Amino acid sequence: MGASAIPIILMTLLWGAVGIVLPIILPKGPNRSLLQCILIITAVSCWLFWLCCYMHQMNPLIGPYMHNSTLLAVRKLWDE
């Protein structure tokens, strides 16, 4: 079970800013509550989406299954 702290903290901070900080500092206007609602729902749903993707890859049960040539290419292009 591996999870690096930095991405989690960063993403949570980012969507927290969008969903909590931004609605508070929004300037007053006729559409304020509408924008607050939009920002909050956006932040919650996007953060959740990212979190699910992250958590899904934390403990993978299978790995990528590739052709030999792909493996060699990956090794050559990405690992060196």
Add this chain to the structure above:
Amino acid sequence: MASIFRSEKMALCQLYLSSETAYNCVSELGEIGLVQFRDVSLKFRIMLNPDVNSFQKKFVHEIRRCEEMERKLNYLETEAGKDDIEIVDQGDNPEAPQPKEMIDFEATFEKLELELSEVNSNAESLKKNFLELTELKHVLEASEVFFAERETEPSSNLDENLLSAEDGVTQGPVQLEFVAGVIERSRMPVFERMLWRVCRGNAFLRQQEISTPLKDPHTGHDINKVVFLVVFQGEHFKIKVKRICEGCRATLYPCPETSAERKEMIDGVKTRLEDLNTVLSQTNDHRNRLLTAAAKHLRVWIIKVRKMKGIYFTLNQFNYDVTSNCLIAEVWIPETDIGRIKTALCKAAELSGSTMEPILNRMETRTKPPTFHRRNRFTNGFQNLIDAYAICTYREINPGLYTTTTFPFLFGVMFGDCGHGIIMALFALYLVIKEKAIIAAKYKAEMFNMIFAGRYIVLLMGCFSIYTGFIYNDIYSKSFNIFGSRFHVGNVSKTAVLCDNKTEFMLNPADPAEYEGEPYPMGMDPIWQISLNKITFQNSYKMKISVIIGIIHMMFGLVLSLLNYIHFKKTIDILFQFIPQAFTEYDCDCEDPYMYPSQYNLQLALVVISIVMIPILLLPKPFILKQQNKNKMRMKSLESHAYEQDIGEESDHETSSHGKTKAVDGEGETVLISVQQESDHETSRNGKTKAVEGKGETVLIPVQEEEEGGGGIRVFRNIHTSNNSYYRIRIRLYFSYSILPTFMGIVSRPRSIVRCFVDDDFKKRFSSVISKYNTLCIKVKTKTIHCKKIPISLLQPYMAGGTIFVYIAFAIWSFLTIAILVIMEGLSAFLHTLRLHWVEFCSKFMYGEGYAFEPFSFKHFVEDEEGVTRSCRFISNKEIIH
């Protein structure tokens, strides 16, 4: 601005206007567009005179005059359109004209119409003349040719033929007669055959086509005609031939016999044709001038006449009080706008110079007010999506507010491709930036207008698709590799791979050399894009995310229903609907296996609780309702003689989560139950049809509104007696509409959520296929040898000819991308998101029994003609029912 969260509070007011100011005040109200009129013109009259109908209202005569003017203006408009004269539309908004200006307008339009029809009939007769002369010219020319041919032949030939028919008595060359004329080409064969049969071969026909098609003066179409010449001998043949010509609708022309005369005639005809041409062009000029002059003002006139008509329609809905010479109306106004309306009315009354101030008097009522959501151009699209499902009940939580974000997000989850998202977002951005220009241009293309109306929806959908595509790591079915893949091939040596006789290999995530312990920071690891089991891996992810998002969405819906119940103070519903449903939801959520220990026990407990909850959900409520209703009935019967019987009190809404029951209950008064069969296929699959007796019945009990005070009392008593059966039906309906959906819901919820990832999956497969095809094509055509199977980057063409192939391949790829992937898949994902919203989200808390607020507003009248006729018809239909 809380209005989009719930619909606005509406106030029913009485409006008193004096007769002089009424027109101006209504005009002002129309400009503001925030007032909905209720038709009260027949309210009192029907007691005295039940036969009165909408044709005897006060301003019917004026409306007829307006319609007459409209007809004339439409005629002018069509005539201008025929000549492609542009009707100037400056987009300004002229005020409604004063009633006294109506006579001036009528005179102007009458004059214009007369002139135009005069010009038109003149032009038509001129054209007819022209046609005749042209045909005559052709006839003369053709007969020249015929007779010229004849002269070359020895005349004796012809004479001989004819002479042999006689009994040897020679009389020299016999005089042949002929007729010449013109006939339509399509009738020629018929004509020929008939001539042959009737004259028994003794007539001789020559024909020649007119090369240029001639214009029919009536229809303006081109017709091909043929010149013919019939030669025969004898008087009685002449009569026959003439009759045949009449029958086949051929026009005969007098053709002189001698060549010289013909030449003279041709010259004469030619000069007359030229003269006619000049006259025709002058007539056309005159018509053009007329129309252009009219076209300058046409738009403004049309708007003014429509406004006038609208005002008179509205004035017809007032009640005219003869004693005090004032008009009374009942109007729905949003509470926050009462002040604004009052100032507008005062201003209008001042302008018309009357002493009596208009009075706006608020009334207390128990009728359900209309549902009004204040929208701006952004929320308009989303609100329309929800209104297509149902109009929210008055003061119910409006799903439209949340739809602004949940809809694009769910769409993004299903669509999830950066590249296609970019295409969508850019397209929508263009529409949004060029909004004003496109609105002013007033395109008629309906598909485009629909997409334009939803431009903000598409923009948000595109933006969310970009984000979800980034998380899915999918751009045109390729992946970004920003942070470096977390899978490495370190330990696997080259020889081991090659000599092992295995062609495929799986990296082992448990091995720290092959998989770093931590996942890729943002999104899917890019290595999955090039692996063979990508779909397997992503499928499990998408399943999970679908279930999680779906459950959260539905729980959200449930929470909103709780808020609704609190707002409407319905404790029963809280106890017996919200809590059981919450437990059922939570149980569904824990289907995901092996998340934490002792889950089995928890699951078991939840299942048991759910099953217990179901009868709690269903059983107590009908009986409690029945008891409540009995109490209310007893109270109501004491009041049955009250005059201001505002019936239509909503007490219970047993609208189900699925079908469309409109059991608007009016305490026995207003009941119109139309039970539709569930078209949802889940019904048929689930065999639970107990308590179905109520289903399928259409029970129609007369609808009475509070207008007819006297009549209402009569019918009211009739319905009293049928209350028992009414309740039986209601309880049955309640059962059938609650049991079935609950069971079906449990089955269908995961299915429907899962549906949304199925879409995505299919899309991914398809797009990856297309992308593979494309890269393959490029590779093949450019004949590269290395790196055949790594679509990490588009490869450079090595051959000069490769450029052309790349060009063609890119054209094919982009067409397929846009047509199939963006448009088709986009539509499909849109539809599924819409369905998810409507069925799974809205049905949780929305009863949707409201009726829309339709203010009297000139905006509709100005922009859209159908809106006028629709709203006017709507008004008059309501009158007829009541």
